[in-house]
Amino acid sequence: MLNQNITISGCNIISSLGFTSKENFRNVLNGVSGLQFHSHDSAQPLALIDKRQFDKSSFENQLPETFSMFEKLCALSIKDALSESSVKINSEDSLIILATTKGNIGMLESDNKRSESIHLWESARKVGEYFRVKNFPLVISNACVSGVMAQVLALRMLNAGQYKNIVVCGADLITDFVLKGFQSFKALSPAACRPYDLNRDGLSLGEGAGSIVFSIGQSEALFDGVRGLSGASSNDANHISGPSRTGDGLANAIFSTLNQADVRPEFISTHGTATPYNDEMESKAINLTGLHEIPANSLKSYYGHTLGGAGVIETITTLLALESSKAIGTLGHVEYGMAEKINLVVQTHDLVFNSFLKIASGFGGCNAAILFSK
Amino acid sequence: MYILNHCRISKGIISDSDGIVFDSQGNNLAYFLKEFYKFDKIIYPKFYKMDEQCKLAFIASEVLFRNFRRDDYADEELAMIFANSDSTLTTDMSFWDSTFAIASPGLFVYTLPNIMLGEIAIRNKIKGENIFFISREYDPKLLYNQTELVFQNTNTKIAIVGWVNYENDTSYLAKLFLVSKSDEAKNIFSLENLINLNN
Numbered sequence: 038m039l040n041q042n043i044t045i046s047g048c049n050i051i052s053s054l055g056f057t058s059k060e061n062f063r064n065v066l067n068g069v070s071g072l073q074f075h076s077h078d079s080a081q082p083l084a085l086i087d088k089r090q091f092d093k094s095s096f097e098n099q100l101p102e103t104f105s106m107f108e109k110l111c112a113l114s115i116k117d118a119l120s121e122s123s124v125k126i127n128s129e130d131s132l133i134i135l136a137t138t139k140g141n142i143g144m145l146e147s148d149n150k151r152s153e154s155i156h157l158w159e160s161a162r163k164v165g166e167y168f169r170v171k172n173f174p175l176v177i178s179n180a181c182v183s184g185v186m187a188q189v190l191a192l193r194m195l196n197a198g199q200y201k202n203i204v205v206c207g208a209d210l211i212t213d214f215v216l217k218g219f220q221s222f223k224a225l226s227p228a229a230c231r232p233y234d235l236n237r238d239g240l241s242l243g244e245g246a247g248s249i250v251f252s253i254g255q256s257e258a259l260f261d262g263v264r265g266l267s268g269a270s271s272n273d274a275n276h277i278s279g280p281s282r283t284g285d286g287l288a289n290a291i292f293s294t295l296n297q298a299d300v301r302p303e304f305i306s307t308h309g310t311a312t313p314y315n316d317e318m319e320s321k322a323i324n325l326t327g328l329h330e331i332p333a334n335s336l337k338s339y340y341g342h343t344l345g346g347a348g349v350i351e352t353i354t355t356l357l358a359l360e361s362s363k364a365i366g367t368l369g370h371v372e373y374g375m376a377e378k379i380n381l382v383v384q385t386h387d388l389v390f391n392s393f394l395k396i397a398s399g400f401g402g403c404n405a406a407i408l409f410s411k
Numbered sequence: 412m413y414i415l416n417h418c419r420i421s422k423g424i425i426s427d428s429d430g431i432v433f434d435s436q437g438n439n440l441a442y443f444l445k446e447f448y449k450f451d452k453i454i455y456p457k458f459y460k461m462d463e464q465c466k467l468a469f470i471a472s473e474v475l476f477r478n479f480r481r482d483d484y485a486d487e488e489l490a491m492i493f494a495n496s497d498s499t500l501t502t503d504m505s506f507w508d509s510t511f512a513i514a515s516p517g518l519f520v521y522t523l524p525n526i527m528l529g530e531i532a533i534r535n536k537i538k539g540e541n542i543f544f545i546s547r548e549y550d551p552k553l554l555y556n557q558t559e560l561v562f563q564n565t566n567t568k569i570a571i572v573g574w575v576n577y578e579n580d581t582s583y584l585a586k587l588f589l590v591s592k593s594d595e596a597k598n599i600f601s602l603e604n605l606i607n608l609n610n
Contacts, residue, residue, distance in 0.1 A: 157498055274535075
């Protein structure tokens with residue numbers, strides 16, 4: 038049973054919408070989308086990090102030149118998250134968890150062969166070394182639920198007393214590898230994605246990193262003392278690349294999460310990729326769990342689908358929304374197009390809520406959920 | 412917590428807790444996994460669509476599940492906690508090669524390590540926790556710790572735990588453990604046994 042006093046003392050988002058969580062949130066509140074058409078491949082919009090600003094930031098922070106862009110992204114994000122907090126990441130009781138789907142996969146594009154540096158554990162080692170950590174960072178790679186799952190594991194390990202502080206960093210870059218993969222799958226919308234819309238026709242890709250500093254028994258706490266309560270994962274056991282038709286897999290992860298806590302969510306941050314099948318499946322899962330009247334949104338039309346980063350970036354955005362009593366609207370949504378009704382937030386408006394559920398689903402039939410509450 | 416069965420596949424040999432199940436030393440992995448598939452009279456056409464790493468994980472799980480009373484458990488009570496070192500690097504390279512002609516969606520789907528969990532889940536209707544870690548080497552401490560946390564925090568009664576890593580047809584390793592929360596067996600689920608069994 039979870040429910041210990043796990044609070045948050047720092048966070049960061051680096052994405053197409055900025056380099057700090059506050060900058061990102063300001064853009065989201067103003068209805069700004071990071072999705073733009075880029076000259077090198079105009080078949081679909083992408084939400085890319087501003088490379089000039091990124092290089093400037095890497096230089097100012099004196100990141101090692103031996104770092105790949107992926108490693109710099111993780112290091113910058115973790116560093117900014119820690120800068121708000123008094124947590125010493127290099128203490129014996131601190132751990133970094135890295136959540137990513139493809140890490141340095143872009144390296145194959147210049148030289149398609151095996152190398153040590155392409156491995157996810159090697160990126161984790163470098164990032165850990167940069168922060169002089171005592172414990173080798175944990176790496177989780179669970180497709181698009183990686184970012185939610187890494188937070189669930191953080192809660193479990195903190196509750197068990199294994200660590201006092203855990204920084205979860207979820208990150209992925211848009212590479213030609215990833216882009217061509219999603220194109221081959223015909224999963225990308227030619228325009229900015231439209232979650233839960235009748236005319237939704239695919240997802241939009243984004244890149245970025247999100248980092249959250251979780252601590253147990255700490256007095257300093259952001260977001261009005263919001264605590265991480267519980268979480269779970271599940272498998273559809275249905276199809277390796279398509280979501281379940283019934284939503285029962287995601288519903289299982291939600292049930293398992295809620296069963297571990299005595300709090301009901303007052304808001305839901307959905308996965309909401311805007312593919313025809315995903316959104317339909319999620320709306321069914323939300324109905325199966327009786328949460329269809331709870332206000333829910335998708336943030337994919339702001340950030341794009343940031344893969345391993347998504348679960349963390351969207352959790353932080355929802356934490357900031359809770360703190361400022363705002364329900365963030367689902368940008369790009371015009372007409373509801375699901376067989377089953379959910380209480381989708383379309384326009385951003387004032388809303389006081391004290392708890393929320395973050396959910397995610399991905400290839401391999403995996404689902405994950407995590408619950409936060411004041 | 413007890414280990415009900417364990418399975419190892421490496422160097423052309425498949426073994427479980429009773430000893431050697433199948434010996435095909437000298438043959439490459441693709442060949443000998445297909446041989447075992449026929450030998451064991453497995454009928455599962457999806458097997459042929461899988462990449463080599465998934466085939467390796469699949470066959471190891473088939474051996475692991477022999478004599479297991481699957482029907483005693485609800486789908487949600489079974490969990491999977493896996494790890495490897497290479498993620499899906501071999502298939503990643505094949506997929507990247509394919510992009511110079513027509514990028515293959517059939518390869519792209521196998522460029523995520525947790526697809527192994529998906530394949531085993533579909534075959535055995537496993538709907539519980541599923542977590543995939545990447546570590547440089549087989550890390551029994553990580554697997555032990557995470558399995559214990561899954562048992563403590565969820566309704567899981569059975570966990571399939573282990574390591575499946577495929578580099579090429581001669582360099583590969585699968586080590587799986589079928590772990591029960593309460594059904595007794597000869598071997599307890601301990602860090603020591605995660606080190607000594609399947610070795």
